[in-house]
Amino acid sequence: MRKPGAQQEVSLSQGVRVMFYMMKPSEASFQTLEEVPDYVEKATPFFISLMVLELIISWIRQGKLRGRLDDALTSLSAGVLSQLPRLFSRSIELTSYIYIWENYRLFNMPWDSPWTWYLTFLGVDFGYYWFHRMAHEVNIMWAGHQTHHSSEDYNLSTALRQSVLQIYTSWIFYCPLALFIPPSVYAVHLQFNLLYQFWIHTEVINSLGPLELILNTPSHHRVHHGRNRYCIDKNYGGTLIIWDRIFGTFEAENEKVIYGLTHPINTFEPFKVQFHHLLYIWTTFWITPGFFNKFSVIFKGPGWGPGKPRLGLSEEIPEVTGKEVAFSSSASPLLKIYAVVQFALMLVFYEETFSNKAALPQVTLFLRICFIILTLTSIGFLMDQRPQATFVETFRCLIFLMLCEFGHLKLLIPSFSLAFEIFFSICVAFWGVRSMKQLASGP
Ligand SMILES: [Zn+2]
Numbered sequence: 001m002r003k004p005g006a007q008q009e010v011s012l013s014q015g016v017r018v019m020f021y022m023m024k025p026s027e028a029s030f031q032t033l034e035e036v037p038d039y040v041e042k043a044t045p046f047f048i049s050l051m052v053l054e055l056i057i058s059w060i061r062q063g064k065l066r067g068r069l070d071d072a073l074t075s076l077s078a079g080v081l082s083q084l085p086r087l088f089s090r091s092i093e094l095t096s097y098i099y100i101w102e103n104y105r106l107f108n109m110p111w112d113s114p115w116t117w118y119l120t121f122l123g124v125d126f127g128y129y130w131f132h133r134m135a136h137e138v139n140i141m142w143a144g145h146q147t148h149h150s151s152e153d154y155n156l157s158t159a160l161r162q163s164v165l166q167i168y169t170s171w172i173f174y175c176p177l178a179l180f181i182p183p184s185v186y187a188v189h190l191q192f193n194l195l196y197q198f199w200i201h202t203e204v205i206n207s208l209g210p211l212e213l214i215l216n217t218p219s220h221h222r223v224h225h226g227r228n229r230y231c232i233d234k235n236y237g238g239t240l241i242i243w244d245r246i247f248g249t250f251e252a253e254n255e256k257v258i259y260g261l262t263h264p265i266n267t268f269e270p271f272k273v274q275f276h277h278l279l280y281i282w283t284t285f286w287i288t289p290g291f292f293n294k295f296s297v298i299f300k301g302p303g304w305g306p307g308k309p310r311l312g313l314s315e316e317i318p319e320v321t322g323k324e325v326a327f328s329s330s331a332s333p334l335l336k337i338y339a340v341v342q343f344a345l346m347l348v349f350y351e352e353t354f355s356n357k358a359a360l361p362q363v364t365l366f367l368r369i370c371f372i373i374l375t376l377t378s379i380g381f382l383m384d385q386r387p388q389a390t391f392v393e394t395f396r397c398l399i400f401l402m403l404c405e406f407g408h409l410k411l412l413i414p415s416f417s418l419a420f421e422i423f424f425s426i427c428v429a430f431w432g433v434r435s436m437k438q439l440a441s442g443p
C-alpha cells in the first residue's frame with residue numbers, strides 16, 4: 001500500500017531486481033521526489049550478499065579465495081567516504097536538476113507515463129556516457145574519477161571504490177533532461193544507473209552472448225578498467241554499450257587485462273586515493289610554462305603535455321607485460337583481520353547513522369562522521385604500515401569509548417556494551433603500549 005507523499009518501501013524482490021535494472025515503470029514511478037526510495041542506501045545488504053556470492057563462486061571454480069583484503073578494504077572505504085556528504089544535504093546532482101526544472105523547464109512530461117520512464121532511462125545513460133568520457137579526457141575531472149580506477153584488482157568491491165569529488169562535475173551532464181523530465185523520474189534512473197554498474201565489476205562472468213551487443217557487461221567493463229594500451233579511453237557506457245559503438249570508443253576484450261592506473265599509486269590511504277591527482281595537477285600547473293599551457297594542464301587529457309595531442313601519446317603509456325605485481329600491504333594476516341573487524345563495526349554505525357539521520361542531533365552527526373573518517377584513515381595507515389598508525393589507532397579507540405560514554409554512539413544490542421567497552425579498552429592498551437615502545441626506540 002502506497003502512502004502518498006512519503007518515501008516508498010522497497011520489497012526484497014525489488015531490492016534484488018534494482019541491482020540489475022530489472023524494474024517495471026509501474027513499480028518505480030513516483031509523483032513527487034519525496035516518494036522516491038533511497039535505493040542506493042538500501043542496497044548495502046545486496047552489495048555484501050553479491051560480494052560473498054562472488055567469493056564462493058571463485059572459490060569453487062579455482063579452489064582458492066580471490067581478491068585481497070587490503071585492496072577490498074580500500075575500495076569499501078572510498079565507497080563510505082563518497083557517501084558521507086549525503087548525510088547533510090541532497091546531492092548536487094539533484095539540487096541543480098530541481099533548480100533548472102523549477103525555473104527553466106520547457107514542458108512537463110507526465111511522471112506516470114512509461115514513455116517518460118524509458119526516455120529517462122536512455123537520457124540518463126546518454127548523460128552518463130558523456131560524463132564518463134569527459135571524466136577520462138579532462139584532467140580536472142579525472143582527478144575525481146581516477147579513484148574508481150585505482151584498484152589493481154577487479155571484483156565487486158572495486159565497484160564501490162567511488163570518488164568524493166566526481167559528483168561536482170557529473171551533474172552538468174544531466175541538466176538538459178531537467179528541461180522536460182520531472183525530478184522524481186530522474187532521481188529513480190540516476191540511482192538505477194549507478195546500481196546497475198555494481199554487478200559488472202566481476203571476473204566470474206565471461207560473456208553474455210548476444211547481450212554483449214547492447215548492454216554494458218562485465219567483459220566490456222573489464223576493458224574499461226584495464227591499463228593495457230588497447231584498453232585506455234574505451235567503453236564508457238553505464239548500462240548500455242551502444243553509445244560506445246555509436247561514438248567510436250568501443251573495444252572488445254581480447255588480450256589479458258591488467259587492471260588499475262597506468263601509474264599505480266601504491267597506497268591504501270583513503271585520502272591519497274581520493275585526492276592525490278589534484279595535488280599532481282597543482283604541481284604540474286605551476287611548473288608548466290605559459291598561460292595556455294597551464295589552461296591545457298587542467299582541461300586537456302591526463303596524458304597531455306606541451307607539444308602533445310589533446311589526449312597525450314599512446315606510446316607514453318607504460319606497456320604491460322602480464323607479470324605486473326599488484327601493490328600489497330605488508331601488514332600481517334592478523335592485522336588485516338583486525339582491520340576488517342574494525343571496518344565492520346564502523347559500517348554498523350555508518351548504516352545506523354544513515355537510517356536515523358533525521359532524528360540525530362547535528363553535533364552527534366558531526367562527531368560520528370569524524371569517527372568514521374578517523375576509522376578509515378587509521379585502517380589506511382595500518383595497511384600502509386605508516387609509523388603514525390599506532391598513535392592514530394590508540395587515539396581512535398579512545399574516541400570510540402568517549403563517544404559511547406557521552407551517548408553519541410549507541411550499540412544496536414545494548415547488552416553487548418560491556419563486551420565492546422572491554423574490547424576497545426584492550427585495543428587502547430595494546431596500541432598504546434606499541435606507541436610507547438615506538439617512542440622509546442626513537443625514529
Ligand atoms: Zn572510468
Ligand SMILES: [Zn+2]
Nearest residue numbers: 148159201221
Ligand atoms: Zn568501474
